[in-house]
Amino acid sequence: xxxxxxxxxxxxxxxxxxxxxxxxxxxxxxxxxxxxxxxxxxxxxxxxxxxxxxxxxxxxxxxxxxxxxxxxxxxxxxxxxxxxxxxxxxxxxxxxxxxxxxxxxxxxxxxxxxxxxxxxxxxxxxxxxxxxxxxxxxxxxxxxxxxxxxxxxxxxxxxxxxxxxxxxxxxxxxxxxxxxxxxxxxxxxxxxxxxxxxxxxxxxxxxxxxxxxxxxxxxxxxxxxxxxxxxxxxxxxxxxxxxxxxxxxxxxxxxxxxxxxxxxxxxxxxxxxxxxxxxxxxxxxxxxxxxxxxxxxxxxxxxxxxxxxxxxxxxxxxxxxxxxxxxxxxxxxxxxxxxxxxxxxxxxxxxxxxxxxxxxxxxxxxxxxxxxxxxxxxxxxxxxxxxxxxxxxxxxxxxxxxxxxxxxxxxxxxxxxxxxxxxxxxxxxxxxxxxxxxxxxxxxxxxxxxxxxxxxxxxxxxxxxxxxxxxxxxxxxx
Numbered sequence: 001x002x003x004x005x006x007x008x009x010x011x012x013x014x015x016x017x018x019x020x021x022x023x024x025x026x027x028x029x030x031x032x033x034x035x036x037x038x039x040x041x042x043x044x045x046x047x048x049x050x051x052x053x054x055x056x057x058x059x060x061x062x063x064x065x066x067x068x069x070x071x072x073x074x075x076x077x078x079x080x081x082x083x084x085x086x087x088x089x090x091x092x093x094x095x096x097x098x099x100x101x102x103x104x105x106x107x108x109x110x111x112x113x114x115x116x117x118x119x120x121x122x123x124x125x126x127x128x129x130x131x132x133x134x135x136x137x138x139x140x141x142x143x144x145x146x147x148x149x150x151x152x153x154x155x156x157x158x159x160x161x162x163x164x165x166x167x168x169x170x171x172x173x174x175x176x177x178x179x180x181x182x183x184x185x186x187x188x189x190x191x192x193x194x195x196x197x198x199x200x201x202x203x204x205x206x207x208x209x210x211x212x213x214x215x216x217x218x219x220x221x222x223x224x225x226x227x228x229x230x231x232x233x234x235x236x237x238x239x240x241x242x243x244x245x246x247x248x249x250x251x252x253x254x255x256x257x258x259x260x261x262x263x264x265x266x267x268x269x270x271x272x273x274x275x276x277x278x279x280x281x282x283x284x285x286x287x288x289x290x291x292x293x294x295x296x297x298x299x300x301x302x303x304x305x306x307x308x309x310x311x312x313x314x315x316x317x318x319x320x321x322x323x324x325x326x327x328x329x330x331x332x333x334x335x336x337x338x339x340x341x342x343x344x345x346x347x348x349x350x351x352x353x354x355x356x357x358x359x360x361x362x363x364x365x366x367x368x369x370x371x372x373x374x375x376x377x378x379x380x381x382x383x384x385x386x387x388x389x390x391x392x393x394x395x396x397x398x399x400x401x402x403x404x405x406x407x408x409x410x411x412x413x414x415x416x417x418x419x420x421x422x423x424x425x426x427x428x429x430x431x432x433x434x435x436x437x438x439x440x441x442x443x444x445x446x447x448x449x450x451x452x453x454x455x456x457x458x459x460x461x462x463x464x465x466x467x468x469x470x471x472x473x474x475x476x477x478x
Contacts, residue, residue, distance in 0.1 A: 007100045014104055015086050018111045021339055022079045022120050027072040028343040030359045030393075035122045037392035039074055040418075043399070048211035050218055050414035055164040056125050074123070081127045082120035086111060088134030089309050095138075096271040098313040105316060105328060106309030109256065112331035113308060114338060115248040115297055126301045128165035132158055133302055137274055140176055144185060144270070149193050156197035160204025167223050168285070168299075175281040179274050218413060233291045241290035241297075248297035249304050250334070252327045257304050260311025272310065279306045351462040352434060358393075361456035365431065365466050366397035372451050372468055373403055373429050384428040384471070386442040388412040394431060408443055408477060428471040439469035446473035 031039060041049055041057025042064045048054045059077050067073040086107045093103035110116055119127055136158045142151045162169035180188050188194065212219050246254045261283075264276040279302065286300040315324045341347055345356070354360070369383055382404040385391045391407035395415075398405055406423040407415035408430075429451070430439040440448050449470035456463040 010100075010104060011087070011090060011107075014108055014111075015083055018086075018120065019079060019083060021336065022075075022082070022117075025339045025342050026075040026079065026121060027070070029071070029356070030362055031071065031074075031396060032122065032358045033389045033392055034124055035074075036396045037414075038123060038125075039069075040392060040395055044418050046211065047207040048219065050215075050222055050417065051412060052125050052166060052219075053164045053205070053208045054211075055128055055161070056123060059123065075121050078119065078121055078123040078127050081123070081131045082111075082116070085127075085130040085134075085305070088131070089305065092134050092137065092271065092275070092306075093309055093313055095141075096267075096269055096275075096310065096313070102313045102316045103309075105325065106312040108332065109253060109312045109328045110305065110309050112328055112335050113249045113253050113304065114335060115301065115304070117335045117339065119298060119301065124298060125166035126298050129162060129169060129302060130305055132162050132165070133278070133305065136162070136172065137271070137278070140179070140274060141270060143188065144180070144183065147188070147191060147193065149196060152191075152193040152196040153200055156200025157204065159197065159201040163201060163205040164208065167219070168282075171281050171285055172278065175278040176274075178281070179277040182273070182277070183270075215417075222413070235291070237292065237294045238287075238290045241286075241295040244294070244297045245300065245304075249308070250331050253304075253308050253331055256311035256315065256324070256327070257307040258311070260307035260309075260314055261303075263314045264307070264310065275306045275310065279303045345458060348459045349461045352464065354458060354461060354463040356458060357435075357463055360458060360463055361466075362393040362397045364456070365454060366394065366401065368454055369394075369398065369429060369431055369468065370401040370403065373401075376427060376429060376470060378427040380425065381427045381429070382406050382423065384408050384423060384426075384430045384474075386430065386432060386439070387436050388415055390431070390433060390436070391415055408474075410477070423474050424476060426474050428474045430469045430471050432467045432469065434465040438467060439471055441478065443471060443477055444475040445471035446475070448472075 038052075038056045039060050041052075041054070042060025042062075045057065045061045046054060049057060060074065063069070063073055063077060089107050089110055090103050093106045094100070098106065111120070119130070136155070139151055139155045139158055142148070143155060159169070159172065162172060208219070249257065261276070261279060264272050264279075267273065267276075282300055283303045286295045289295055312324060312328070347355075349355070373381065373383060383394065383398060384406040385394050386408050388407050388409040388411055391405070391409065391412075395405050395407070404419075406419055406426070406428065408423065408428075409415070428443075428445075430443065432438055432442070436442070439445075447470075449472065451468040451470055453465055453467040455465050
């Protein structure tokens, strides 16, 4: 009994240390593109959204209902979900045959990864998939062993929750089916209790289906275009995606993940085999996608969630204790330095090369835009941006000022649903960035009036330059 208490105490200290760092860092940097976008879901509570199912928005809405929002409180769900995910990974490793100390090193490696450090702070749909992954695996394994009705119901609940989180959750279905087929458990396909899983899952995702039915299946069209990205197969997006993942998850931990994946093929353990089916299905999907367009590093997070910890345990079993532990401690130190940089911003970067470009200066831009906006003598005026990625930040940070904001970008139709009217005929104060086309190149207006620019600097280098242009009588995109 004392041994069990000691083990949980050590788990508590490991997770507690990472959590305290995240809590300390959370209020000190602005919202990024996706983070601000999903936070806006919470302000526009709905049954679903164009680019993702609604669960991430519902969580944000709950936080906004309970608190005043802001960087700190809006990041509490991501921090809490990372605790749940890490505890699930610990149980997963024990189930896969690891001892307590090996499992502790496995979750330490997981949390030391740069990308999982970021996901431990920013609430994205991937956070929800990560937290639900290990309960899903336990449910599948229980069905294989006992097949009780309650396990089929729980599987339906978990699949439904995953379906409310992200559309790529559909990849769990072929992975689970493949696992059962490989185990020759054909009896499970004929078990009438499987209808419980299907029924519960369909009921849970019905808001997404009904919302899409009312909006001409907009999400499914968006996802098909978003995933395919193009028709030509190319090596450039593949290598760009690969480099992004190696850098984002930490090159050393990337190697450990590959070792864990390869080692899983030689394992006869059911937990490891199920992880192999799930991880490989996800990896193959995004591998194929990467030959059409670059894959963002956080999209295949579930693969690394499974195989960084598993690879760590496998290497420890092979006697690579000192090397693996030094790699993990070195990675944790690097991750800590990155978190410290988010707070203190000590780094000096060349002009327009700052890693803070997406998360710094938008509160200032919102304030300056408001001051200019109030000086525009027009009865029909609004703020505007020409790219939806800037729209998420500008929409969020201008909320306290109460101005109408248009996103003049048809790539993401979510903004047009929120804006609910056409900007044609408005006098628009257009905000453009150094990294986007100027207003005259992007939109058609009766008259363009330059209103100045704002240079965002940090550590002696230019982060970005924003230009303000008055577009009189907006007529449309070029």
